[in-house]
Amino acid sequence: MNIKDRIEYLRDEINAHNHAYYILDKPTISDFDFDKLLSELISLEEKNPDYFNINSPSQRVGGSVLNKFNSVKHKYPMLSLGNTYSATDLMDFNDKLRKLTDVSFEYVSELKYDGVSISLTYQNGELTQALTRGDGSKGDDVTANVRTIKSIPLKLHGNYPKNFVVRGEIFLTINGLIQINKDRIDRGLEPYANTRNTASGSLKLLDTSEVAKRPLQCFLYHILGDDLPSKSHFENLMYAKRWGLNISSDIKLNTTIEQVIKFTYEWDLKRTKLPYEIDGIVVKVNDIDLQNELGFTSKYPRWAISYKFKSEQVSTKLNNISFQVGRTGAITPVANLEPVKLAGTIVKRASLHNADQISRLDIRVGDTVFVEKGGEIIPKVVSVDLKSRDLFSQKTNYITHCPSCNSKLSRNEGDAKHYCLNNENCTPQLIGKFEHFISRKAMNIDGLGVETIELLLNKNLINDVSDLYSLNREDLLPLDRMATKSVDNLLLAIEKSKKVPFEKLLFGLGIRFVGENVAKILVKKFKNINTLMNSNKEELILVDEIGSRIADSLISWFSSPKNIQLVKNLQLIGLQFVSDFDDSILSDKLKNMKIVISGTFIYNTRADIKKIIEEHGGKNVSSISKNTTFVIAGNDMGPSKKQKSIDLGIALLSEKEFLAKLN
Numbered sequence: 001m002n003i004k005d006r007i008e009y010l011r012d013e014i015n016a017h018n019h020a021y022y023i024l025d026k027p028t029i030s031d032f033d034f035d036k037l038l039s040e041l042i043s044l045e046e047k048n049p050d051y052f053n054i055n056s057p058s059q060r061v062g063g064s065v066l067n068k069f070n071s072v073k074h075k076y077p078m079l080s081l082g083n084t085y086s087a088t089d090l091m092d093f094n095d096k097l098r099k100l101t102d103v104s105f106e107y108v109s110e111l112k113y114d115g116v117s118i119s120l121t122y123q124n125g126e127l128t129q130a131l132t133r134g135d136g137s138k139g140d141d142v143t144a145n146v147r148t149i150k151s152i153p154l155k156l157h158g159n160y161p162k163n164f165v166v167r168g169e170i171f172l173t174i175n176g177l178i179q180i181n182k183d184r185i186d187r188g189l190e191p192y193a194n195t196r197n198t199a200s201g202s203l204k205l206l207d208t209s210e211v212a213k214r215p216l217q218c219f220l221y222h223i224l225g226d227d228l229p230s231k232s233h234f235e236n237l238m239y240a241k242r243w244g245l246n247i248s249s250d251i252k253l254n255t256t257i258e259q260v261i262k263f264t265y266e267w268d269l270k271r272t273k274l275p276y277e278i279d280g281i282v283v284k285v286n287d288i289d290l291q292n293e294l295g296f297t298s299k300y301p302r303w304a305i306s307y308k309f310k311s312e313q314v315s316t317k318l319n320n321i322s323f324q325v326g327r328t329g330a331i332t333p334v335a336n337l338e339p340v341k342l343a344g345t346i347v348k349r350a351s352l353h354n355a356d357q358i359s360r361l362d363i364r365v366g367d368t369v370f371v372e373k374g375g376e377i378i379p380k381v382v383s384v385d386l387k388s389r390d391l392f393s394q395k396t397n398y399i400t401h402c403p404s405c406n407s408k409l410s411r412n413e414g415d416a417k418h419y420c421l422n423n424e425n426c427t428p429q430l431i432g433k434f435e436h437f438i439s440r441k442a443m444n445i446d447g448l449g450v451e452t453i454e455l456l457l458n459k460n461l462i463n464d465v466s467d468l469y470s471l472n473r474e475d476l477l478p479l480d481r482m483a484t485k486s487v488d489n490l491l492l493a494i495e496k497s498k499k500v501p502f503e504k505l506l507f508g509l510g511i512r513f514v515g516e517n518v519a520k521i522l523v524k525k526f527k528n529i530n531t532l533m534n535s536n537k538e539e540l541i542l543v544d545e546i547g548s549r550i551a552d553s554l555i556s557w558f559s560s561p562k563n564i565q566l567v568k569n570l571q572l573i574g575l576q577f578v579s580d581f582d583d584s585i586l587s588d589k590l591k592n593m594k595i596v597i598s599g600t601f602i603y604n605t606r607a608d609i610k611k612i613i614e615e616h617g618g619k620n621v622s623s624i625s626k627n628t629t630f631v632i633a634g635n636d637m638g639p640s641k642k643q644k645s646i647d648l649g650i651a652l653l654s655e656k657e658f659l660a661k662l663n
Contacts, residue, residue, distance in 0.1 A: 007041065010041040016028075057154065059154075071141075072129070074119060075121070078117065078131075078134070080136070080300065081300055081301070081306040083280075083308050087264075090261055097285065097294065097302070100623050101290060102640060105290055107256075107283055108234045109254055109260050109264075110252075111219075112281055112307075113277075114171060114196050114279045115171025115195070117133040118168055119167050124163075126154065127143070127147065127152065127155075132203065140204070148208055152218050158242050161225050165225060166220050166222065168246075169219055171195060172217070172276070173195070173217060173276045174275060175275065176214075180214065180215075193346065194343070194345055198214075220240065221282070223236040228288070231287065233284055234253045264281045280309050282305075283305050285304070289598070290303065293622050293623070295620070311372035313370050313371065314342045314371055316337045318364075318381070321334065321365060321396065327510060328429070329420040331399070331417065336348065336349055349379065350369075351380045353416070354417055356416055358396050363384055363396060365394070367385070367393065369381045369383070369384050369385070402420035405425060405426040407426065427457065431454055433465065433510050434462070437468075437508045456471075466573060501523075505570075505577065511557045513549055521543060521545055521546065525543050528577060529567060532558075535554075536555075587662075594627055594629050595620060595629055596621055596623070599633055601634040602635075624648065628645075630651040631652050633645075
């Protein structure tokens with residue numbers, strides 16, 4: 001056997017032993033013999049660098065030090081899931097789906113692991129990329145770190161698709177965290193608080209050899225691609241298991257929502273016996289074609305939902321209540337608590353939401369209160385232990401003036417929040433507006449923290465966001481913690497932000513109710529700021545997903561002389577107030593047409609066809625009705641959907657016929 005063949009043999013052997021040990025939990029070789037194989041491989045690779053392979057099992061030990069993590073666009077958007085907290089919520093979810101389709105379908109129930117989401121790309125059976133969720137559209141490339149995780153195969157076996165993406169969760173076991181903390185305590189370091197944050201932090205370490213020391217694990221639960229072996233989500237996971245991917249054996253195929261609910265109840269009782277933490281159950285429609293037909297809202301897939309287990313509650317003393325001012329002027333009361341451990345972290349503060357919540361629960365300083373984490377993340381006070389209340393406790397009076405600028409607070413009828421209307425001179429509001437404007441999802445200006453923004457405001461170097469573009473080295477260098485390099489990097493980031501597209505700029509302006517998705521919809525419709533500014537309410541509410549509340553907010557914002565002047569200033573600076581979307585290829589050939597896509601296609605993906613429909617003025621709809629214009633029928637179109645089209649007299653077009661119709 002020549003050297004090259006020996007190296008390949010060793011790689012295959014070590015991969016097989018890793019699979020048996022870390023995925024099947026059935027070791028086939030002693031640690032001593034495994035180490036001998038690995039040592040031989042490392043030695044041969046060092047002596048024969050021409051045979052280097054990034055996916056060799058020898059690379060799992062890490063060793064490279066990264067400068068940063070690059071942001072990469074997801075091939076398939078990585079959306080989060082909507083949450084439910086009761087059997088009633090699950091029944092409602094089921095009822096909504098039944099109204100959207102007339103075909104029968106199954107559910108797949110999966111454990112919801114408490115870790116960090118990951119998206120892996122395999123090409124020709126080899127791991128080529130690993131991305132974090134990020135903002136759902138783009139994620140950080142953490143491939144080098146993920147290669148060190150032994151339950152993620154670097155090379156697959158069997159009859160796998162040429163190219164596919166698989167989603168999963170990287171996590172730490174409870175014992176894994178105990179091991180890490182034992183080592184940290186021995187070295188005089190603070191122990192980590194919980195498995196989720198430790199897994200997330202480990203994945204973002206810049207030294208891959210340090211990542212390799214962390215006992216990270218991964219379960220995979222969703223396969224995406226154009227040539228998957230099955231139209232069943234469950235079957236694809238079973239195929240993936242044969243390729244060597246770590247698929248949990250606790251996945252269940254359910255034919256009814258009642259079976260799903262039973263599954264959630266069972267695991268709520270059994271979860272404490274697991275070696276890792278879960279915080280709920282994920283429920284998905286099994287049929288992939290039906291998933292595609294049901295589609296997505298602006299935030300979530302319609303065909304999947306997360307059932308969250310009841311949050312852990314603890315009791316502690318409420319020491320006092322403080323009030324925060326948000327960038328919109330909204331006042332949020334905050335409970336300052338006697339520190340208490342909750343769901344793995346020390347909690348000192350919790351939200352009290354608003355005046356109505358304080359009044360409803362009759363929350364008073366000195367009370368013993370019960371705290372839980374909403375959605376396992378944000379601590380909130382949920383009730384008061386009235387039996388332990390001091391007889392001389394005083395009823396809480398909600399503040400009437402802003403805690404920052406002392407302006408009188410306002411509360412609109414039907415609104416739960418109180419607001420400070422002094423948006424031009426109230427410091428927390430000004431800081432919040434700058435924070436929002438420079439954020440990653442908006443103008444993406446690195447190098448400006450809250451303290452620096454506050455300092456710039458105090459020095460009268462900035463008053464509104466347009467002033468950022470007038471800053472220079474002479475302004476910044478005298479400031480605390482602003483060295484030459486950090487100043488140059490900040491000025492470069494400010495200059496680069498002039499090229500940020502219109503929809504991100506519109507979001508960054510901080511108009512109430514105009515989030516990321518609404519900003520994209522508005523830009524796509526109105527194309528430039530002048531058209532948007534001059535639109536009336538009737539024109540605005542005709543746009544899909546733009547209701548009266550958003551329309552009123554836009555009209556109010558653009559009615560302010562100060563806001564109009566801000567827009568003019570930013571235009572003169574050279575920011576992008578015109579959409580760069582190329583509409584020269586658009587036509588109105590499908591204008592006002594409602595089109596259903598069903599089945600699989602030869603020349604284009606479903607996403608491509610949906611995009612073509614939108615580019616030519618048509619609207620994608622998920623279910624067939626008497627208002628449907630026509631159906632684009634691909635292979636494997638469901639028989640009931642086909643029959644419904646025939647019964648309603650709706651035309652069925654093949655992919656070729658549809659494309660010919662456009663040409």
